[in-house]
Amino acid sequence: MSVRLLFPTxxxxxxxxEEGLITEEYLCQLKDDMDGLRKKDPVGRFVSNAHSGWQSNDGTENRPIWHKLYRIVQDKFNHEVLPFHNINTEKVQVSMGNMWMNINTPDGAWNRPHRHNGCWYSGAFYIQAEGGEGDILFTDKNDQALHNFPHNSKVSDLAKETPISGTLLLFPSGLVHMVEPNFSNKSRYSVAFNMVDYRLSNEFIVPPTKETPDWNLFEIDGDQLKK
Incomplete structure (x- = not known):
């Protein structure tokens, strides 16, 4: 038999x-830049940060110290994300639409459920995080079950990640997500960003061939499931 994933996220x-693309020293430089901007603008703005912690205005991507991170994210999209989606990188370009800073302070600072409208992919990068400052939670927008059912991981409507320093997460902008309260004894430093695509041609999808695998189709041995 076969099982096909219909709407994977x-x-x-x-x-x-760990990949050797940035160093601990660079993370410290980013943190110092965040502290400097927060000192100049201690209020920041309130969007998803639920009147807690600190969030900068847009424009982080224009600050020189962040250009290296910008280029790394750009390369990840051009060499991995776009090819995975079978998109011709010669006909589509992706750039960062906006980036902003987040400091979740250890007084219960959190981010309410939200999505990022007006773009294709969004992401977060963690400058200072030890893993105990509150997970990032993702919620499935498609109801897998509407009544009482045996809970199991394959139909869970909630997924979580525990980021640490150096973690980069990329996800569809329509994916609803939130950040748990920070009840640790340290602030977590991160940035969030949105990516937008510029189509240079209407024919940007690489035509499938007979050799193109269906990544969402799994052949299952029914006898193995019975064991």
Whole structure:
């Protein structure tokens, strides 16, 4: 028999420190820049940060120290995300629409459920996080069950990630997500961003061939399930 995933949701996860793309020293430089901007603008803005913690205005991507991170994210899209979606990178370009800073303070700071409208992919990068400052939670927008049913991981409507310093997450902008309260003894530093695509041609999808695999189709041995 076969099982096909009808509406899969992609979450891309990297650790840029472990990949050798950035260093701990660079993370410290980013943190210092965040602290400097917060000192100049201690109020920031209130959007999803639920009147807690601190969030900067847009424009982080224009600050020189962040250009390296910008280029890394750009490369991830051009060499991995777009090819995964079978998109011709010679006919589609992706750039960062906006980026902003988040500091979730250890007084219960959290981010309410939200999505990022007006773009294709969104993401978050973590500058200082030890894993105990509150997970990021993702909610399935498609109801897998509407009545009483045996709970199991294959139909769960909630997924979570525990980010640490250097973690990069990329996900569809329409995916509803939130951040748990930070009840640790340290602030978590992160940035969030939105990616927009510029189509250079209407023919940007790579035509499928007979050799193109269906990544959503799984052949299942029924006898194995009975064991």
């Amino acid at each position: 992609m979450l891309w996860k990297y650790n840029l420190v």
